Amino acid sequence: MEKGxxxxxxxxxxxxxxxxxxxxxxxxxxxxxxxxxxxRLYMALLMVAPMALVMLGFMSGMYTN
Structure with a gap:
């Protein structure tokens, strides 16, 4: 898969x-x-972390490795 x-x-x-x-x-x-x-920095990180997991779950075809 592309690194891009x-x-x-x-x-x-x-x-x-x-x-x-x-x-x-x-x-x-x-x-x-x-x-x-x-x-506030910690809370922003806590919001981004589950969002990353959801994005990886829904776009698993783009991130095969």
Whole structure:
């Protein structure tokens, strides 16, 4: 199988992680309330991990090895 598919998969997961991490800050009232937090980073990783498994399950034909 092509390595390009795996690179696309990692790129999709990376972009999804950045979007989910950004969405975590949508509930901030003011920009002053936005600060980097390990808990938000951890929660974004927890959301991306099951998404990766679901994506691999539904697109198993693309990732045969």
């Amino acid at each position: 598919n795996y690179m696309k998969f990692l790129l999709m997961l990376g972009i999804s992680f950045v979007i989910m991490y950004g969405v975590m800050y949508l509930n901030a009232d003011k920009f002053d309330h936005v600060y980097l937090n390990q808990n």
